[in-house]
Amino acid sequence: MTSHPTKALFDVAGDHLAVGGIPLHRLAERVGSTPFFAYDRSLIAARVAYLRSVLPAGIRLSYAVKANPMPAVVQHLTGLVDACDVASAQEMKTALDAGMPAAQVSFAGPGKTSAELSQAVAAGVTIEMESPNEAARLVEIGNRLGIRPRVALRVNPDFQVKGSGMRMGGGPQQFGIDAEAVPSLLRDLAAADLDFLGFHVFAGSQNLHADILCEALAKNVQLLLELAASCPWPVRYLNLGGGFGIPYFEKDSPLDLSAVGKTLGELMERSIRPNLPEARVAIELGRYLVGEAGVYVTRIVDRKVSRGRIYLVVDGGLHHQLAASGNFGQVIRRNYPIAVASRMRETELETVSVVGCLCTPLDLLGDNVALPRAGIGDLVVVFQAGAYGLTASPTAFLGHPAPVEVLV
Ligand SMILES: Cc1ncc(COP(=O)(O)O)c(C=O)c1O
Numbered sequence: 001m002t003s004h005p006t007k008a009l010f011d012v013a014g015d016h017l018a019v020g021g022i023p024l025h026r027l028a029e030r031v032g033s034t035p036f037f038a039y040d041r042s043l044i045a046a047r048v049a050y051l052r053s054v055l056p057a058g059i060r061l062s063y064a065v066k067a068n069p070m071p072a073v074v075q076h077l078t079g080l081v082d083a084c085d086v087a088s089a090q091e092m093k094t095a096l097d098a099g100m101p102a103a104q105v106s107f108a109g110p111g112k113t114s115a116e117l118s119q120a121v122a123a124g125v126t127i128e129m130e131s132p133n134e135a136a137r138l139v140e141i142g143n144r145l146g147i148r149p150r151v152a153l154r155v156n157p158d159f160q161v162k163g164s165g166m167r168m169g170g171g172p173q174q175f176g177i178d179a180e181a182v183p184s185l186l187r188d189l190a191a192a193d194l195d196f197l198g199f200h201v202f203a204g205s206q207n208l209h210a211d212i213l214c215e216a217l218a219k220n221v222q223l224l225l226e227l228a229a230s231c232p233w234p235v236r237y238l239n240l241g242g243g244f245g246i247p248y249f250e251k252d253s254p255l256d257l258s259a260v261g262k263t264l265g266e267l268m269e270r271s272i273r274p275n276l277p278e279a280r281v282a283i284e285l286g287r288y289l290v291g292e293a294g295v296y297v298t299r300i301v302d303r304k305v306s307r308g309r310i311y312l313v314v315d316g317g318l319h320h321q322l323a324a325s326g327n328f329g330q331v332i333r334r335n336y337p338i339a340v341a342s343r344m345r346e347t348e349l350e351t352v353s354v355v356g357c358l359c360t361p362l363d364l365l366g367d368n369v370a371l372p373r374a375g376i377g378d379l380v381v382v383f384q385a386g387a388y389g390l391t392a393s394p395t396a397f398l399g400h401p402a403p404v405e406v407l408v
Contacts, residue, residue: 020408067286164204294386317356
């Protein structure tokens with residue numbers, strides 16, 4: 001079987017893949033049904049520890065709840081990271097329920113409704129303002145509630161970060177406020193009753209190129225320092241975004257985190273600390289914290305041969321794990337790493353297509369993949385399922401039951 005760095009994170013006991021130390025066939029019995037998602041808490045903790053060991057002290061880690069909002073996962077991370085980034089009132093509730101203090105929760109995203117903004121102001125979380133209109137509504141809401149909204153301003157930089165799977169900064173964007181418009185907005189807000197904390201920038205996600213991330217970090221810091229100079233309030237918060245990618249596909253190389261850590265260290269020492277000594281500096285990460293720690297486990301319900309091609313038909317599919325089918329933002333479909341859970345050491349392979357149970361040719365989990373010979377009842381595992389899995393998938397499509405999620 002071809003090796004993939006994410007597969008190597010998991011233990012293999014005998015011939016069996018294990019998650020959280022439990023062989024999957026046994027975990028499947030415990031869960032009681034397939035398909036299911038299993039997230040490994042020790043891998044999540046190890047990832048946070050690795051980040052802490054490589055990034056400079058003083059960089060705060062914020063977990064982007066959108067990556068995996070399972071309450072147990074958020075609760076686990078709440079004990080490990082410094083903050084949570086949320087994108088809706090529901091995610092805010094999840095983070096607060098998990099015990100993250102409101103002062104360490106930030107709320108970003110375009111199109112926040114007035115109801116959501118009111119909830120966020122009342123909760124006391126930091127609202128990352130994404131438009132002048134949102135700023136004006138926050139002032140009104142603050143006056144109405146008699147609470148000073150805690151706010152930061154999300155900046156849309158005047159440059160783009162190349163190499164990101166998804167780009168959310170530079171050029172025209174629905175995200176953030178164009179950098180050139182920030183100084184005049186800050187002037188307009190100078191007399192407003194807002195507890196202004198600082199700035200946020202998030203330019204893109206899924207970037208595996210350390211050199212590009214380092215260049216973007218340096219440019220972002222320079223931009224934010226320029227904007228801080230025109231800010232009527234002291235800057236107490238700088239959220240530098242993230243975008244750290246994980247190796248989804250066979251040819252992807254893991255991100256060189258040490259290079260990013262070195263650049264961040266230099267930026268902290270030479271630029272941020274001397275100019276903004278009061279600022280809490282954060283990076284916000286989703287998939288890098290949880291993506292590789294999760295697997296999607298399905299069971300083969302049929303094995304058939306059609307005109308020479310072998311199909312393994314499993315009881316899951318794109319309705320649970322859209323991203324693995326290639327239909328969540330991939331331009332050219334490539335396979336996520338995949339394995340047969342109880343045949344991890346078999347070396348004799350055959351070429352098969354692993355398809356889901358939905359009535360559409362889009363429901364493809366592995367196209368022409370080399371796997372050990374597997375049959376009905378075997379468990380097929382799709383890796384890289386810890387982020388943007390279940391909640392980023394069309395679960396209602398075709399009316400199959402929802403999968404269980406476990407944190408082990
Ligand atoms: C504002 C913001 N923060 C954080 C993230 C998390 O990105 P990732 O999971 O790639 O780290 C995103 C992703 O869309 C985002 O929009």
